[in-house]
Amino acid sequence: MSDIVRTFPKDLIDLDQFSPEQLTHILDTAENFKEVSEREIKKVPTLRGKLVVIFFHENSTRTRLSFEVAAKRLSADTVALSASGSSLSKGESLLDTARNIEAMHPDALVIRHGASGTPGFLGRRLSFPVLNAGDGAHAHPTQALLDMLTLREVKGRLDGLRIAIIGDIAHSRVARSNMIGLSKMGARVAVAGPPSMMAVELAETYGVEVYNRPEPAIEGADGVMMLRIQLERQTGALFPGNREYALVYGLSRERLKLAKEDAVILHPGPVNQGVELSPELYEDRRSVILPQVTNGVAVRMALLYLLIERPGQAEAA
Amino acid sequence: MSDIVRTFPKDLIDLDQFSPEQLTHILDTAENFKEVSEREIKKVPTLRGKLVVIFFHENSTRTRLSFEVAAKRLSADTVALSASGSSLSKGESLLDTARNIEAMHPDALVIRHGASGTPGFLGRRLSFPVLNAGDGAHAHPTQALLDMLTLREVKGRLDGLRIAIIGDIAHSRVARSNMIGLSKMGARVAVAGPPSMMAVELAETYGVEVYNRPEPAIEGADGVMMLRIQLERQTGALFPGNREYALVYGLSRERLKLAKEDAVILHPGPVNQGVELSPELYEDRRSVILPQVTNGVAVRMALLYLLIERPGQAEAA
Amino acid sequence: MSDIVRTFPKDLIDLDQFSPEQLTHILDTAENFKEVSEREIKKVPTLRGKLVVIFFHENSTRTRLSFEVAAKRLSADTVALSASGSSLSKGESLLDTARNIEAMHPDALVIRHGASGTPGFLGRRLSFPVLNAGDGAHAHPTQALLDMLTLREVKGRLDGLRIAIIGDIAHSRVARSNMIGLSKMGARVAVAGPPSMMAVELAETYGVEVYNRPEPAIEGADGVMMLRIQLERQTGALFPGNREYALVYGLSRERLKLAKEDAVILHPGPVNQGVELSPELYEDRRSVILPQVTNGVAVRMALLYLLIERPGQAEAA
Numbered sequence: 001m002s003d004i005v006r007t008f009p010k011d012l013i014d015l016d017q018f019s020p021e022q023l024t025h026i027l028d029t030a031e032n033f034k035e036v037s038e039r040e041i042k043k044v045p046t047l048r049g050k051l052v053v054i055f056f057h058e059n060s061t062r063t064r065l066s067f068e069v070a071a072k073r074l075s076a077d078t079v080a081l082s083a084s085g086s087s088l089s090k091g092e093s094l095l096d097t098a099r100n101i102e103a104m105h106p107d108a109l110v111i112r113h114g115a116s117g118t119p120g121f122l123g124r125r126l127s128f129p130v131l132n133a134g135d136g137a138h139a140h141p142t143q144a145l146l147d148m149l150t151l152r153e154v155k156g157r158l159d160g161l162r163i164a165i166i167g168d169i170a171h172s173r174v175a176r177s178n179m180i181g182l183s184k185m186g187a188r189v190a191v192a193g194p195p196s197m198m199a200v201e202l203a204e205t206y207g208v209e210v211y212n213r214p215e216p217a218i219e220g221a222d223g224v225m226m227l228r229i230q231l232e233r234q235t236g237a238l239f240p241g242n243r244e245y246a247l248v249y250g251l252s253r254e255r256l257k258l259a260k261e262d263a264v265i266l267h268p269g270p271v272n273q274g275v276e277l278s279p280e281l282y283e284d285r286r287s288v289i290l291p292q293v294t295n296g297v298a299v300r301m302a303l304l305y306l307l308i309e310r311p312g313q314a315e316a317a
Numbered sequence: 318m319s320d321i322v323r324t325f326p327k328d329l330i331d332l333d334q335f336s337p338e339q340l341t342h343i344l345d346t347a348e349n350f351k352e353v354s355e356r357e358i359k360k361v362p363t364l365r366g367k368l369v370v371i372f373f374h375e376n377s378t379r380t381r382l383s384f385e386v387a388a389k390r391l392s393a394d395t396v397a398l399s400a401s402g403s404s405l406s407k408g409e410s411l412l413d414t415a416r417n418i419e420a421m422h423p424d425a426l427v428i429r430h431g432a433s434g435t436p437g438f439l440g441r442r443l444s445f446p447v448l449n450a451g452d453g454a455h456a457h458p459t460q461a462l463l464d465m466l467t468l469r470e471v472k473g474r475l476d477g478l479r480i481a482i483i484g485d486i487a488h489s490r491v492a493r494s495n496m497i498g499l500s501k502m503g504a505r506v507a508v509a510g511p512p513s514m515m516a517v518e519l520a521e522t523y524g525v526e527v528y529n530r531p532e533p534a535i536e537g538a539d540g541v542m543m544l545r546i547q548l549e550r551q552t553g554a555l556f557p558g559n560r561e562y563a564l565v566y567g568l569s570r571e572r573l574k575l576a577k578e579d580a581v582i583l584h585p586g587p588v589n590q591g592v593e594l595s596p597e598l599y600e601d602r603r604s605v606i607l608p609q610v611t612n613g614v615a616v617r618m619a620l621l622y623l624l625i626e627r628p629g630q631a632e633a634a
Numbered sequence: 635m636s637d638i639v640r641t642f643p644k645d646l647i648d649l650d651q652f653s654p655e656q657l658t659h660i661l662d663t664a665e666n667f668k669e670v671s672e673r674e675i676k677k678v679p680t681l682r683g684k685l686v687v688i689f690f691h692e693n694s695t696r697t698r699l700s701f702e703v704a705a706k707r708l709s710a711d712t713v714a715l716s717a718s719g720s721s722l723s724k725g726e727s728l729l730d731t732a733r734n735i736e737a738m739h740p741d742a743l744v745i746r747h748g749a750s751g752t753p754g755f756l757g758r759r760l761s762f763p764v765l766n767a768g769d770g771a772h773a774h775p776t777q778a779l780l781d782m783l784t785l786r787e788v789k790g791r792l793d794g795l796r797i798a799i800i801g802d803i804a805h806s807r808v809a810r811s812n813m814i815g816l817s818k819m820g821a822r823v824a825v826a827g828p829p830s831m832m833a834v835e836l837a838e839t840y841g842v843e844v845y846n847r848p849e850p851a852i853e854g855a856d857g858v859m860m861l862r863i864q865l866e867r868q869t870g871a872l873f874p875g876n877r878e879y880a881l882v883y884g885l886s887r888e889r890l891k892l893a894k895e896d897a898v899i900l901h902p903g904p905v906n907q908g909v910e911l912s913p914e915l916y917e918d919r920r921s922v923i924l925p926q927v928t929n930g931v932a933v934r935m936a937l938l939y940l941l942i943e944r945p946g947q948a949e950a951a
Contacts, residue, residue: 037422041366043394049675051703061409062417065396069368069421072394077677077706079699092695092904100696100903103927104703105671269417270409293420354739358683360711378726379734382713386685386738389711586734587726610737 005312011123011130012303014139015181023185027149030295030302036073037297047076050107050308055081056133057113062269062293063133063142067110070300076107076308098122107308111135116173129307137171142303143268144177146296148185150288151223153295154264159186164217164259166249167227167276168197174268175227179206190217193227193249214249221259225266226251226276242275252278256286264288322629328440328447329620331456332498340502344466346619347612353390354614364393367424367625372398373450374430379586379610380450380459384427387617393424393625415439424625428452446624454488459620460585461494463613465502467605468540470612471581476503481534481576483566484544484593485514486527491585492544496523507534510544510566531566538576542583543568543593559592569595573603581605639946645757645764646937648773649815657819661783663936664929670707671931681710684741684942689715690767691747696903696927697767697776701744704934710741710942732756741942745769750807763941771805776937777902778811780930782819784922785857787929788898793820798851798893800883801861801910802831803844808902809861813840824851827861827883848883855893859900860885860910876909886912890920898922 004025009017018026036044052071056064064080071078081101094113101109108129111119116136123130134140152158163182169175169191182189183206190209191202203210211217218224229245251265265277265287273279281287305311321342326334335343353361369388373381381397388395398418411430418426425446428436433453440447451457469475480499486492486508499506500523507526508519520527528534535541546562568582582594582604590596598604622628638659643651652660670678686705690698698714705712715735728747735743742763745753750770757764768774786792797816803809803825816823817840824843825836837844845851852858863879885899899911899921907913915921939945 039366042368042422042424043366049673049677051676051706053699061398061414065370065398065418066421068396069394069423072368072396077703079702079706081695081699096904097695099924100927101699103924104700104931105676105928106703107676270413290416290420293417294422297421356683359685359739359741360683378715378731382687382715382735383738385713386740389685389713587730590730607733607737610734611739614738 002312005310008306008310008313010307011119011132012141012307013120013123013130013132015141015144015177015184018184020184020186023145023148023181026145026299026302026306027152029306030145030149030298031153033073033301033305034295034298036301037294043073043075045075046305047071047074047107047308050074050076051105052076052078052108052110052304052308053081053101053106054078055109055111057082057111058134060112060134062296063112066293066296067131067133067142067300067304070297070304073297074301074304076304094118095122095125098126102126102128108304131303131307134173136173137176138173139177140173140268141177141181142296142299143174144181145303146292146299147174147178147225147266147268148181149295149299150266150292151187151264153291154288155222158182161187161222162220163187163189163223163225164214164221165189165191165225165227166214166217166251167193167229169193169202169227170197170199171230172227176206178225179208183207190221192217194245214251214255215258218255218258221263223264223266224251224256224259225268226271228268228270229272229275242272246275246278250274250276250278251281253281256281262286266292269293319629322627325623325627325630327624328436328449329458329624330437330440330447330449332458332461332494332501335501337501337503340462340465340498343462343616343619343623344469346623347462347466347615348470350390350618350622351612351615353618354611360390360392362392363622364388364391364424364625367391367393368422369393369395369621370398370418370423370426371395372426372428374399374428375451377429377451379613380429383610383613384448384450384617384621387614387621390614391618391621393621411435412439412442415443419443419445425621448620448624451490453490454493455490456494457490457585458494458498459613459616460491461498462620463609463616464491464495464542464583464585465498466612466616467583467609468504468581470608471605472539475499478504478539479537480504480506480540480542481531481538482506482508482542482544483531483534483568484510484546486510486519486544487514487516488547489544491542493523495542496525500524507538509534511562531568531572532575535568535572535575538580540581540583541568541573541576542585543588545585545587546589546592559589563592563595567591567593567595568598570597573598579603583609586610636946639944642940642944642947644941645753645766646775646941647754647757647764647766649775649778649811649818652818654818654820657779657782657815660779660933660936660940661786663940664779664783664932665787667707667935667939668929668932670935671928677707677709679709680939681705681708681741681942684708684710685739686710686712686938687715687735687740687743688712689743689745691716691745692768694746694767696930697746700927700930701765701767701776701934701938704931704938707931708935708938710938728752729756729759732760736760736762742938765937765941768807770807771810772807773811774807774902775811775815776930776933777808778815779937780926780933781808781812781859781900781902782815783929783933784900784926785821785898787925788922789856792816795821795856796854797821797823797857797859798848798855799823799825799859799861800848800851800885801827801863803827803836803861804831804833805864806861808859810840812859813842817841824855826851828879848885848889849892852885852889852892855897857898857900858885858890858893859902860905862902862904863906863909876906880909880912884908884910884912885915887914890915896920900926903927
């Protein structure tokens with residue numbers, strides 16, 4: 001235990017910062033906190049008097065709400081900051097804004113930003129914990145952790161699982177964080193997507209299987225994670241169209257038969273029903289998409305708690 | 318009592334769901350909560366640890382603020398969601414967004430939406446209470462309840478009162494909810510407005526008197542409710558202009574003489590002074606427009622309490 | 635003491651309302667509250683059950699956040715209102731909106747508005763305290779108080795200090811409130827800026843030294859306050875350009891040598907680095923720009939406390 005807490009990072013930037021033991025510790029903590037959201041009174045005094053600044057520079061419903069709910073269930077106060085209506089529109093640099101926030105003695109900053117690397121850049125310069133809520137195409141560690149918690153819950157373990165991730169692998173922060181986290185925990189990850197959405201070096205960098213068609217990735221999988229086709233981000237023509245994508249890469253009942261019989265379907269949401277996932281599978285009993293959302297609150301409670309309170313660290317030092 | 322609570326609806330969609338006894342129970346509960354807002358410490362622990370999600374898909378000041386204040390005075394936590402900045406702008410359906418919220422274990426959803434029927438649609442599909450904060454031209458039940466609470470407070474009863482509602486009756490959710498609620502409580506409702514803003518079937522559907530000129534509606538009234546002319550919604554030409562409207566339908570000191578001497582003036586706000594109401598009447602001692610706002614907080618506290626806690630229901634079952 | 639509290643104003647509009655003893659009382663109270671933000675649990679129950687309405691009609695990060703954090707650290711509830719999304723966009727007057735808010739029994743209104751005089755106008759008409767968070771070119775009293783707290787902290791006193799304020803003096807609410815507050819406390823203020831940004835009557839009105847070049851103002855100063863050049867507000871051509879401004883009016887290491895050796899640099903933020911302040915000075919040990927932000931929370935805690943609770947006033951009456 002003492003090693004887990006002594007070397008526990010100051011910030012949550014991506015999962016490569018954590019040892020498998022530390023990841024397990026986060027998941028265990030989340031599992032414990034999950035019960036709070038099921039109580040009559042859904043609140044514990046753990047972070048009473050702490051201030052969490054929530055700064056979303058990109059649109060989001062579930063991640064922002066999830067962090068806010070997590071903070072409030074721990075009795076922390078939250079203040080929100082958005083790009084519009086902030087000094088950023090007066091030309092102040094993000095670092096200056098963050099240093100101004102720092103001067104108000106917050107206890108954590110949760111940030112989503114379109115530019116990869118922003119949370120890490122800020123974390124290295126600020127004295128208090130920074131939590132990455134998604135940065136560009138780089139990382140989305142709380143999403144990967146909630147995926148891992150959901151898989152561990154259903155399958156009883158992560159070690160030895162085979163997980164397929166299908167979609168725009170090259171540009172997905174969800175895919176990246178999951179490839180890192182799942183591999184660390186001993187799962188075998190197979191990724192598949194159109195050639196324009198794949199990068200040849202993935203196999204080497206992350207030790208994952210790389211395919212251009214979904215079938216070999218899904219074959220024998222314990223879990224199939226479908227990524228959102230970012231329709232609103234498609235500027236060029238990375239793929240011919242939604243119908244064609246659904247036909248070749250979308251998850252259908254037929255295609256799912258290749259996976260293990262008890263395989264589960266994951267999706268980070270929001271789902272484009274009929275594109276990456278058929279509507280019937282969205283409602284299928286094997287879908288764990290809504291349990292993922294529930295686990296998201298628990299994972300974020302765990303991380304706010306671990307990074308703000310650093311339990312056991314004084315003793316371990 | 319046990320019947321009131323046993324059959325108390327899960328959601329607040331419109332007042333037709335409630336029996337007169339249940340409406341009285343809501344008003345009595347609101348009256349009790351009203352005192353909290355007058356205390357030195359304006360807060361009771363009633364909903365501590367409960368989460369109220371407030372989702373306004375249309376602009377609003379007083380209704381949104383009123384619900385937020387009501388929730389906070391009951392010690393509930395609130396998280397806000399707006400149309401912009403949410404996943405809805407990524408093309409997710411409202412139901413999917415709501416089911417994602419549901420997975421975070423909220424205790425209530427307060428929703429305002431431009432499309433009639435949205436709160437009812439969601440309420441039937443979600444496991445937790447949905448409170449309609451105004452949907453299209455359909456219903457605005459908390460507004461009608463605060464109107465009823467204000468009238469009952471001043472007049473001592475609702476049964477036997479004569480209430481005039483003047484304005485765009487056909488397109489007003491405030492008018493609809495009041496016609497239903499006031500009629501249920503034994504009041505006589507008379508509505509008046511330009512022909513383009515009336516519907517012939519109102520008399521039959523709601524059992525109200527229907528006029529095309531305000532005078533016969535106001536005659537002998539205990540209360541005159543002036544509706545807001547939705548200047549910002551006028552796309553076609555439902556009426557010739559503000560001056561003409563004020564002249565024929567606006568409430569003036571002269572026109573008010575037709576009502577009972579102790580008649581009160583109601584308005585859901587924001588008031589277009591000089592259009593539906595003369596500025597002098599806005600400030601008149603007979604105006605209960607600001608007491609309506611005060612009662613709005615009390616009514617919303619009552620509904621959040623009754624729908625989330627369902628007091629007495631365990632015993633009644 | 636009893637005089638200080640007996641005549642303590644209902645609202646905070648500008649510093650001319652306060653006697654030097656009252657200003658000292660505010661600064662002393664702020665100093666006491668400062669410690670709360672440094673605690674493990676950064677929260678006191680002082681304003682539990684009180685409601686603070688925060689209404690920013692202009693963009694702001696630090697001032698809005700600072701007030702929100704201040705309110706939460708005192709355990710008050712906050713509700714926020716912005717210009718968009720409010721009834722103001724339906725044509726309601728600001729006073730009507732405010733009177734509607736009043737009917738919900740709030741304990742304070744914090745308002746920033748582009749039109750000078752708005753907070754005073756509202757304060758005279760509302761029964762509860764109004765706090766000016768910046769109105770047009772008129773006043774920004776909490777900013778001046780945090781500047782004064784910072785100077786008093788570093789220098790041990792305000793009386794007898796020489797403070798230079800450089801920039802667009804004529805249009806700066808920060809400059810105005812500081813000229814009033816610092817002069818009241820016995821400091822000598824010298825202002826400098828381009829002729830287009832100065833007004834000849836400043837000397838007489840505020841009893842300050844007025845220069846068109848920064849050097850004589852900075853000479854012998856204990857503190858140099860650089861104002862933000864409001865790049866986003868420059869519609870006409872008040873000055874030729876940023877480079878030219880920096881050259882003639884910007885604070886450089888060289889120009890700072892004219893001040894006392896232990897002079898401090900203040901700036902209300904956000905800083906245009908390289909325009910009014912050289913980047914090296916922003917990071918200089920003499921810069922107290924971030925301590926100013928820290929003190930801003932303390933000053934706002936003090937004012938919310940003093941205006942809402944009015945401690946000692948019952949006894950003094």
